[in-house]
Amino acid sequence: MEFEELYKIKTPDEVHQAGTSKQTGFPSPATHYLESTIDLNSILTSNRDATFFIRISGNGWKAYNILNQDVLIIDRAAVAKPGKLALVVKAGSFKIERLTAASAKKDELTVWGVVTYIIHSV
Numbered sequence: 001m002e003f004e005e006l007y008k009i010k011t012p013d014e015v016h017q018a019g020t021s022k023q024t025g026f027p028s029p030a031t032h033y034l035e036s037t038i039d040l041n042s043i044l045t046s047n048r049d050a051t052f053f054i055r056i057s058g059n060g061w062k063a064y065n066i067l068n069q070d071v072l073i074i075d076r077a078a079v080a081k082p083g084k085l086a087l088v089v090k091a092g093s094f095k096i097e098r099l100t101a102a103s104a105k106k107d108e109l110t111v112w113g114v115v116t117y118i119i120h121s122v
Helices: 040-044 101-105
Strands: 002-008 051-057 071-075 085-090 093-098 109-119
Touching (some): 093 109
Antiparallel strands (some): 002 051, 051 071, 085 109
């Protein structure tokens, strides 16, 4: 079980602007093409500068419903609370752990970021 890739969120190059139809009479069936697209970055992230994507390799975290090739969205600015999944540095390597009140007091554990979303492939 390893991290395959680490991504920083990129700003989209092109922003699509929603438009309105100026015709009279019945609306065109193609007016839905004028609607803006869904931007998952704006929906799934709250702090773009502190958010990272990590692709998982292996099924080592199946207990947390994290499977091979899943993408984790990690927010480094999120508050690490007991019960949350977090990416931690333990004994010099990255691990995924569910935080507890006792784990927050351990000195050998450093919380790198909080897992905000797990994206599965279908």
